[in-house]
Amino acid sequence: MKLRIKTGDTVRVIAGDHKGTEGKVVTVDREKNKAIVEGANMVSKHEKPSAQNPQGGIVKKEAPIHVSNLSLIDAKSGETTRVGFEVRDGKKVRFSKKSNEVI
Numbered sequence: 001m002k003l004r005i006k007t008g009d010t011v012r013v014i015a016g017d018h019k020g021t022e023g024k025v026v027t028v029d030r031e032k033n034k035a036i037v038e039g040a041n042m043v044s045k046h047e048k049p050s051a052q053n054p055q056g057g058i059v060k061k062e063a064p065i066h067v068s069n070l071s072l073i074d075a076k077s078g079e080t081t082r083v084g085f086e087v088r089d090g091k092k093v094r095f096s097k098k099s100n101e102v103i
Helices: none
Strands: 010-013 022-029 034-037 042-047 057-062 070-073 083-088 091-096
Antiparallel strands (some): 022 034, 042 057, 083 091
């Protein structure tokens, strides 16, 4: 499956408990088709005391979201858009289907 989302893209969650949340993509797992988005899909994890966190306790962190539940936000209009691929000037590029501009 071709992933249309890359690290650094601004996306909106379009399905699930965190629908409507926007954020930047931190990491993308190509094998599992999942991405971690800043501020979206926050979960509470219990952490043991360690050298970095001597207190331990409950920590909030982002969990992966399936890429089918994410939609890219067009930088120009601020709306969600689908992503297309084509060759422009001898180079394969991603483009916004709404504004037809290179991402």
